[in-house]
Structure formats: structure tokens, C-alpha cells
Amino acid sequence: MTANRPLAVIILAAGQGTRMKSSLHKVLHPIAGRPMLLHLLAGTASLAPERQVVVVGAGREQVEQAVAGTGAVIAVQDKQLGTGHAVAQAHDALAGFAGDVLILYGDVPLVQPETMRAMLDRLNRGDEPRAVVLGFRPDDAAAYGRIIADGQGVIDKMVEYKDASEDERAVTLCNSGLMAVRSTDLFVLLDQIGNDNAAGEYYLPDIVMLPGATSAVIETQAWEVAGVNSRIELAGVESLWQARRRTEAMRDGVTLVAPDTVFFSHDTVLGRDVVVEPNVVFGPGVTVADHVTIHAFSHLEGASVESGADIGPYARLRPGAEIGAKARVGNFVEIKKATLGEGAKVNHLSYIGDASVGAGANIGAGTITCNYDGFFKYKTQIGAGAFIGSNSALVAPAVIGDGAIVAAGSVVIRPVAADALCLVRPEQVEKPGWAAAFRDRMKAKKAAKA
Numbered sequence: 109m110t111a112n113r114p115l116a117v118i119i120l121a122a123g124q125g126t127r128m129k130s131s132l133h134k135v136l137h138p139i140a141g142r143p144m145l146l147h148l149l150a151g152t153a154s155l156a157p158e159r160q161v162v163v164v165g166a167g168r169e170q171v172e173q174a175v176a177g178t179g180a181v182i183a184v185q186d187k188q189l190g191t192g193h194a195v196a197q198a199h200d201a202l203a204g205f206a207g208d209v210l211i212l213y214g215d216v217p218l219v220q221p222e223t224m225r226a227m228l229d230r231l232n233r234g235d236e237p238r239a240v241v242l243g244f245r246p247d248d249a250a251a252y253g254r255i256i257a258d259g260q261g262v263i264d265k266m267v268e269y270k271d272a273s274e275d276e277r278a279v280t281l282c283n284s285g286l287m288a289v290r291s292t293d294l295f296v297l298l299d300q301i302g303n304d305n306a307a308g309e310y311y312l313p314d315i316v317m318l319p320g321a322t323s324a325v326i327e328t329q330a331w332e333v334a335g336v337n338s339r340i341e342l343a344g345v346e347s348l349w350q351a352r353r354r355t356e357a358m359r360d361g362v363t364l365v366a367p368d369t370v371f372f373s374h375d376t377v378l379g380r381d382v383v384v385e386p387n388v389v390f391g392p393g394v395t396v397a398d399h400v401t402i403h404a405f406s407h408l409e410g411a412s413v414e415s416g417a418d419i420g421p422y423a424r425l426r427p428g429a430e431i432g433a434k435a436r437v438g439n440f441v442e443i444k445k446a447t448l449g450e451g452a453k454v455n456h457l458s459y460i461g462d463a464s465v466g467a468g469a470n471i472g473a474g475t476i477t478c479n480y481d482g483f484f485k486y487k488t489q490i491g492a493g494a495f496i497g498s499n500s501a502l503v504a505p506a507v508i509g510d511g512a513i514v515a516a517g518s519v520v521i522r523p524v525a526a527d528a529l530c531l532v533r534p535e536q537v538e539k540p541g542w543a544a545a546f547r548d549r550m551k552a553k554k555a556a557k558a
Contacts, residue, residue, distance in 0.1 A: 114158040114206065114207030115155055115158060116158060117152045118210070119162045120163050120194050121215070137336070139218075139346050140349050140373050149180060183200070190310040192311050193309070202291060210224055212286055216285070238321040239324075240288040242287070242327075244330045245327065254277065261325050263324060268305065283313055362378045362383075395412045396413045397412075397433075399416050403439075405420065406422065411430070414435070417436070435452045435453065438456050445463075449466045455470075455471070455473065456473035461479045463504075471496045472516060475498065486505040489506070494512045502520045513530070515532070519532050
């Protein structure tokens, strides 16, 4: 891309999305935990566009809310008259802009920044094509529009499938719809196209076939321009994204024991020598340092895990969980908005919420922090080296001092001093022979009712 040429991005998102059968706008359905539209905007951000325009029809309010803070503005296509008509609606938003325009689709979320750059590079090559079209060769060309081009990528003809001849339908190079055009040409060309076609619509690709200049095509792989028009296609694109992310993770030094069972979020960060066992789910906002093991069936979201920690199996780390170096979170343990210091252990069947656990502390099985009174949340502080016996309830706000021991089965409602023993349960009482006598009485009573 010519470094000094400004860039504008137009993202078309005015389709009705009826096949999604959803009240959520089609381009806001998530891939890897992030709306498709925001995947595109994240990609274009690396190109530092001067302007970004999202063209919408129905569902404008949803899209406006989603793009708030991204710098993108909204243009409205009130009537669905084709892709050419949709692009024309961005005219006012690009008033006074002089540079290159990249045209993308909100339901084609996987296109990479490198591919966008390649389109712009081709647009600014010495032969200065009128437009650059992104083509691809799918396994099944189906009903895609076709591109007929020479060996240098100069386009001879572009035609929609429904308007193509049998010979043209036999061509395997297909039109993704993505395009790069100079702003000085775009709207002039759009004014010249008509709607004399099978659908009676204004097709954006028709600007390529107007007389006076040639256009070019560059190719990319089919996965990168996979579109979403239904829940089935959404799942397919999710699968494509996940497969690439898993490969990337393994190339970067992560061991995935059963790769196809691991689900990543768009922003998951994993260090080297991390081991991820089967059926682990990473929600948004997870950072994992080097040499961490995440055992099977664990779910992490909004959490950070430091080097050498051990998580799961069947652990749940919720937003705000901060797991220190060499700490241990065991099976059926839930951590929420809580920090575990270095080497701290919560091994079994516990809930630790709104809490801080000091280095080397050991939390026994079945322990919970009672952090909510039905109206407000309160914090529990557990000191370094403290030991919390099994089946204890720490009623927040609670403070357990360094090195303190809380005996099993305790319900702690007051602070516990450092190195103290806290014992909250009645003294054990034993009545010899009571159980046998009780059973005899109950048997006699049952027999009398028979």
C-alpha cells in the first residue's frame, strides 16, 4: 500500500439476515466471542483508515451501539436495491475524502489485514486499475459470481451467476464482493451503472465492466471470504476461525492434547509450554503465562493465570480471577473476582469469590466465601500460609490472618488473628448404645402400624 494515500473503509451491513431467524442483527452474531462486524473493524484498524462507514438497513440502533467508540459512522440504505446502491449511501460520509476506498462485507468477517493491504497495493501499482476485486476458488463454486481474467489478473468480464452463460459458470474464479477503488472514481462509476439484470438491482461489480479502464483481480483462499447468512454458516465460519487459532497456538509453543475440543476466544493469550487438555473453553479476556497446565473440562473467562499454575479439571475461572505463580485450582472449584497468591491451593469443591488468598495458603475441600447478603458483595481476606479446613464458610467481610488455621466445618463470622486456631462448632458428644436403642424403637413402631 502506498504509505501516503489516505484510506476509507465501507462495510456493507444492510442485509435483512432473515435466514438467521434472530432479533440480533446478522453482523453482530459472534465469532470467537466477538461480533462479526467488530472482527472486521479490528482488522481494518491496523491499516489506520481515515474514515470508516458502516452501511445498514434494518437494525440501525443495534449496529450504532456496537460500533460506538470505534470511529465508524453509520449510513442508511432504506431500500434494498443491491450492493452498488448500498455503497452509494456512503457518499455523504465520505464527502471531501480523497484516497483509496476498501469495500468489505459485515458478514464476511475472516478477511485478513494482509489481504486488505494486498488489494490496496495492487490498486496503486503503476498500471492503476480502476478497481481491484478479491477473487477466490471454492471447492464448490455454486451460485457465486464469476470472474473471467487473463494470466496477469486483468479482468475481462465479471458476471453474476444468475446472468452467466454455461461457459462462464464453468469458470472456477469467483467474486467475493470485496473491492478496492479510488475515491475519485467510486461514486462517479456508481452513477453510471444500471439495474437491467435478473434481480433488478444495482450491482457493485458492474463498475468493473464500465468502458474506459481495466480492473484487476487478486486471489485469496476460500476460507478468508466465507460468508454468513444462516446459523449453519455461522457455525462453519466459527469452525474455520477456531481451526486456524488452534494451529497458531501450537505453532507458538502450546500443547493442545485434543485440539478439536478446545475453544478459543478472539483475545485469548497463551504463553509457551502451556498444556491444554481436552474440552477446555476460553471465554473473552483470558491471559495464561508460560508453563501452565489447564486440565480437561475447565472454563476460563476474564482471568489471568501466572507461570507454573495448575488449573482443573472441571475448574471455572470467572472474570476477575487472578491466579498466582504455581498456584493450584482443583476440580469443581470456582474462582470469581479473587486473587490467589503464589503457591496457594484450592483443590476441591470450593467457591472463592470477592477474595484475596495469600501466598502458600491452603483452602480445604468444600470451603466457600459467603460474599453476598442478597444486596451487596463483601470481600474475604485470607493471609499467607493460612489453612482453611474442609467444609468451612467464611462470612464476608472476613479477615483470616497469616498462618491462621480454621478448623473443618467452621462458620467464621469474626476476624481470625495471625497464627490463631479458629474452631466454630459444638463439642462432640457421644451416647453409647443410643443408635441401637433408636432402631429398636422405630422398628417396633413400624410393626405396630402394619
